[in-house]
Amino acid sequence: MNVWIAIALTVAGCYLVKLAGLLVPAGALERPLVQWLAALLPVALLAALTAQQTFSTGGDLVLDARAAGLAAAAVALVLRAPFLVVVGAAVAVTAGVRALGW
Numbered sequence: 001m002n003v004w005i006a007i008a009l010t011v012a013g014c015y016l017v018k019l020a021g022l023l024v025p026a027g028a029l030e031r032p033l034v035q036w037l038a039a040l041l042p043v044a045l046l047a048a049l050t051a052q053q054t055f056s057t058g059g060d061l062v063l064d065a066r067a068a069g070l071a072a073a074a075v076a077l078v079l080r081a082p083f084l085v086v087v088g089a090a091v092a093v094t095a096g097v098r099a100l101g102w
Contacts, residue, residue, distance in 0.1 A: 065102060069094030 028034065054066045072093035076086040 065094045065097035068097045068102075 050070070054070050055061055055063065057064075069090040073086050073090035076089045081089070
């Protein structure tokens with residue numbers, strides 16, 4: 001029963017957040033500061049998610065094959081490789097490091 005209560009509260013919360021976003025006046029959204037923050041927020045969230053998923057396992061700080069894959073992706077980005085090449089480099093390096101047993 002507790003799971004269904006949690007699901008219902010989550011649904012209600014999501015709906016209220018969506019409704020609050022629709023009720024914001026257009027003038028408030030046109031402010032330069034709001035537009036600047038809205039442009040930077042997805043980048044910051046993605047960077048935080050990437051760091052958490054790469055360097056954390058079960059609450060512990062780790063340095064493993066995922067870090068090598070991230071480094072390979074960063075090098076590919078610096079070299080201005082296409083997105084699929086960046087992802088492929090990260091996958092290949094991560095798989096290679098894991099295959100070596102590190």
